[in-house]
Amino acid sequence: MNLESPKVTLDKSPEETFNFLSDVKNFESLMPENISKFEVLEDDKFLFALKGMPEIILKKKEAVPYNKIVLGAAGGKLDFSLTVDITRAEQDKSDVQLSFNGEFNAMMAMMIKGPISKFIETLVTNMKTAI
Template sequence: MTIIQNHINIDKPVAEVYVFLADLNNHEQLMPDNIYNWSSTADEASFTIKNMAKLALKISQRVENKELVCVPSTETPFAMTLRWKLDALSDNQTKATFMIEAELNMMMKMMASGPLQKLVDHQVATLKSTLG
């Protein structure tokens, strides 16, 4: 299992960060420029990664103000889970951790680790700038 992650502290209450992340419609704002054909509901999202693949995700688990877990809703080249974990650092500060857990063989790990890390880094940075 390969785990790719990053975290950031956001000056917002944990409940506010959770409400934003719990609705997949909001995740389009967190995506990099190479994502297009975005379509979503509160529970599912599908999109195309430029020069790569089409991907569809669904929320498999919500733990209020703590965690949000997404899994592919269609077949993917490798098994993966996308997980947002939230920790209240104070009444107005939240630590948000985004991780991708993927079953990558050595070849896929060499090819995918860099782009996946860039995606994780982009999403946590964009979450902070989006929520202020």
């Protein structure tokens, strides 16, 4: 299953955007209002839970300076990745888009498609005010 967030333009350079998102503790400021738990486990790993959902642990798997950050599931039953693509829009502005990729059976995909789409849209929308 592949899902993409809308692309947003931030009033920050790709470098500033990348540096903010490279620090996993900053993801707390991007989370939806219905977050029930957020905890930094290591420099590159954090745990979060939304009300009514299981806890998810994300670990930074890859970082390409100023262009891309890949977070992946760390443990648990589901294997997926969340990719942040950063491109220069113009001087001191950057475009950001999130992509969610995971292998799920049809039933699971049907159940999580809506909540995951809303989640990544919220993350990218909150970047406008958090970064």
